[in-house]
Amino acid sequence: MSAESKVRDHRLIEGKAVQARILAEVAEEVATASPPVGKLVSVCIGPTPEVAVYVRNQARAAAKVGIPFDQQVWPAEITQEECKKRIQALNDSKDVLGIILQRPVPAHINVRSLQSAIHPLKDVEGMNPASIGNIVYSDIALAPCTAAASVEMLRSTGLDLKGLEVVMIGHSEIVGKPAALMLTAEGATVTVCHHMTRSVAMHSRRADAVVVAVGKAHLIGPDMIKPGAAVIDIGINQITDEDGTVRIVGDVDTDAVKEVAGWITPVPGGVGPVTVAMLMRNSMVAYRRQKDAGWIS
Numbered sequence: 001m002s003a004e005s006k007v008r009d010h011r012l013i014e015g016k017a018v019q020a021r022i023l024a025e026v027a028e029e030v031a032t033a034s035p036p037v038g039k040l041v042s043v044c045i046g047p048t049p050e051v052a053v054y055v056r057n058q059a060r061a062a063a064k065v066g067i068p069f070d071q072q073v074w075p076a077e078i079t080q081e082e083c084k085k086r087i088q089a090l091n092d093s094k095d096v097l098g099i100i101l102q103r104p105v106p107a108h109i110n111v112r113s114l115q116s117a118i119h120p121l122k123d124v125e126g127m128n129p130a131s132i133g134n135i136v137y138s139d140i141a142l143a144p145c146t147a148a149a150s151v152e153m154l155r156s157t158g159l160d161l162k163g164l165e166v167v168m169i170g171h172s173e174i175v176g177k178p179a180a181l182m183l184t185a186e187g188a189t190v191t192v193c194h195h196m197t198r199s200v201a202m203h204s205r206r207a208d209a210v211v212v213a214v215g216k217a218h219l220i221g222p223d224m225i226k227p228g229a230a231v232i233d234i235g236i237n238q239i240t241d242e243d244g245t246v247r248i249v250g251d252v253d254t255d256a257v258k259e260v261a262g263w264i265t266p267v268p269g270g271v272g273p274v275t276v277a278m279l280m281r282n283s284m285v286a287y288r289r290q291k292d293a294g295w296i297s
């Protein structure tokens, strides 16, 4: 490797560094928490290869900050009723700090109903309609982790979010919509583009920052980005190269866009690790709220 290629590229926003900073803050709070924090329960329903990486990284981060982590896999044939019963038991348990219901779930399970069953004080992902509704009131302390991570990445550029022209591409309930509302709460001027937008490029070319969460490899090319803009790539796509190697890439053609953008988040190593850190931060927000509500003392 040449000396030159080892030089850090300042256009890349490294998720690991942002993650480390957040985990250090959380670890300090966990260490001094009295009473000690309960366990974070991850629930997968059936085999979910899509979330294996995520859950593994959650377990690692929890171990780093000192939050006990309980990785549960419920059977694929479990009924909606049984899921509700189990969530209820977790809500009621004093030992449980928070609950994460990993998506996707099997087709016969009503995921929205289960998300509503998670008590808002234990909803560390912020996906209960009551929790996500708070974001409309600019109460963004406990927001869906990926949306929160994208805002944190944008903030780490040092750009002033007030008045920033942001184009959000993608309007999913777990990322695009909450991220757009959070950025609005921060004072950004937000345009939301989606699959029915006539010309995404017309919007994205004017933006100071482009946030992408669509799930299409190489959707965003250099012709869609204003020189110097920040590009936050939330996509996770598995692609197979011509030589047969399987790789994970985002929604942005990173190598090409890097030449135009002022800042860009790589995939992997960008928003992903920060998403995991946000889950830990959210867990401590839930802990404080549970304490304030007199649930733990």
Ligand SMILES: Nc1nc(=O)c2c([nH]1)NC[C@@H]1CN(c3ccc(C(=O)N[C@@H](CCC(=O)O)C(=O)O)cc3)C=[N+]21
Binding pocket: 050, 051, 053, 054, 057, 100, 101, 102, 103, 104, 125, 145, 146, 236, 267, 268, 269, 270, 271, 272, 273, 275, 276
């Ligand atoms: N209820 C729910 N909430 C979610 O937020 C959610 C979900 N379900 N289901 C699955 C997707 C996917 N997702 C990831 C988050 C971080 C990494 C992550 O840490 N990525 C590293 C991994 C690198 C690697 O080890 O390969 C990176 O990008 O660098 C991956 C995937 C959250 N999701």
